[in-house]
Amino acid sequence: MVRCQDYHYPRVREAVERALEPLGGMGAFVKEGQGVLIKPNLLQASPPEKGVTTHPAVVRAVVELVAEAGGRPMIGDSPAIGPLRRVLSRTGMEAVARQTGAELVDFSDVVEVKPPEGPFRRIEVARAALKAEVVISLPKLKTHSMMVMTLGVKNLFGSIPGFRKASWHLKAGTDRVAFAALLLEVCLAVRPALTVMDGVVAMEGEGPNTGDLRPLGAILASRDPLALDRAVMEALGLPPEGLPVLGVARQWGLWPEVQLEGEPLRVEGFRLPKGADLTWGLPSFVKGPLRRWFLPKPRVDQRICRACGLCVEACPPKAMEMRGERVEIDYGRCIRCYCCQEVCPEGAIELR
Ligand code: SF4
Ligand code: SF4
Structure with missing residues (x-):
């Protein structure tokens, strides 16, 4: 965890580099000539200042570091809402691609995978996410009405093409545990090598897109998205098991250990969405x-x-x-x- 008070590019770039130092720098993740998929949270065609999507300054910093390590950076996501071109333009991703020469990739081509764990057994994930030699996930730190928060693990749900997301919601139905299991399965299938989270200006309240901005001034990085999610929950003063994906991870024996480096974040009074329930609300017999x-x-x-x-x-x-x-x-x-x-x-x- 490192501090970064705003999105002024030189500060963001320096913060991302500092966040990667204890992990061995970008060179520990990217080798000469490798294709690297960089996956921000591009939920919808919102401008960066709305705080709905990963800020382009964070994406640019990671793209540049990947290129300097010899990798071939590609930026991709499958927005839940709106046509991809418009989303890429409004969120600042087209500008990042222009500035850096990174390729913009689309997620419409899917491949079927069998995740190593979980009840779904077969999921369809964007080919670009599965075939990239290295995946770097760039979540935004935000609340989420259904899943409490959208952090490292939830960001990978974007690897399921937008037009297929509704059918997965239908399969999970009202069962939060089933949906959390799906999120974890997608994460295990995509296996991001590195997660760098944009917590400079987070979103609290009615996230993921109508909440309030909450400046936290933090960039966070980890090899393990589960560990990152646990560290964020603890930094926000929330019980980690209250995040459904972490609850499922515990059931599957995947509870992450956390070794925190850098400048710890302590947040008070972080507001969750009205629909969020850290006990998941329901006794297990309610079916x-x-x-x-x-x-x-x-x-x-x-x-x-x-x-x-x-x-x-x-x-x-x-x-x-x-x-x-x-x-x-x-x-x-x-x-x-x-x-x-x-x-x-x-x-x-x-x-x-
Ligand atoms: S509730 Fe929102 S999305 Fe639905 S019709 Fe009204 S404005 Fe459109
Ligand atoms: S919350 Fe209910 S009404 Fe809204 S999209 Fe889901 S199923 Fe439809």
Whole structure:
């Protein structure tokens, strides 16, 4: 963990280098001639100052260090929302590619893999993520309505192409443990060699896209995304097992040990989303259709809604429909995945 108070590029570059020092520098991860996939969090076409996506200064620093180590940097992700070109342009990734010569890759071509652990057995992951010789993951430190936080492990869910994400939500249904297991399976399949997290300006409250900015002034790096996630939870004063992916990791015997180097971060009063429950909310005997009644419901604030229909399109079980200018939700079908909240550009969907 190192301190970095803003996104002024020379400071970010220096902070990323300092964060990598105890790990042996970029040369410990990248060898001459290797193709290196750099995977930021590019959830949607948001400008960097909104804090929804990994800041381009962090991406640029990693790209430059990869190139200096002799690697061939490629930047790629599969946004959950919106066409890739627009996302790359709005998030500043096109500019980074222009400045550095990094290649922009798309994730539409998939390959099927059998992860070493977990219940799903077969998942489809972007070929670019699987075939790269080295994967470097660049998550943004943010809250997440469904999974409490989106950190190192969750960032790899972007390796599943956007158009397939809804079907995975459907398979996991209301079961947070099943969805966390899927996230861990994807992470184990992609096996990032290095994770560098953008915690310079984090997001708290109603993340991953309508929360509030929370400057934390930190860049964090680790070989192990699980260890990084545990270290972040502890730095935020939250119980690590409260992060569903870490809870599942413990069940699978993958609980990470953490050896912290650098300048420890101690954050007070970090706000989680209303839907987040660090005990995962439900006793294990609450199963199937009953489970949904214990989880917060998405509600549309009709005063803010502009009837764009994006939530209706994104809803995996088709529980939403437009009736004239109003969005109606069938709560009997709703699996409480909160994809609707994630895609709403107006922040019109609340959880209650
Ligand atoms: S209404 Fe929202 S929370 Fe419910 S299933 Fe649809 S997208 Fe998910
Ligand atoms: S995405 Fe948001 S603004 Fe668009 S219809 Fe749904 S609630 Fe309304």
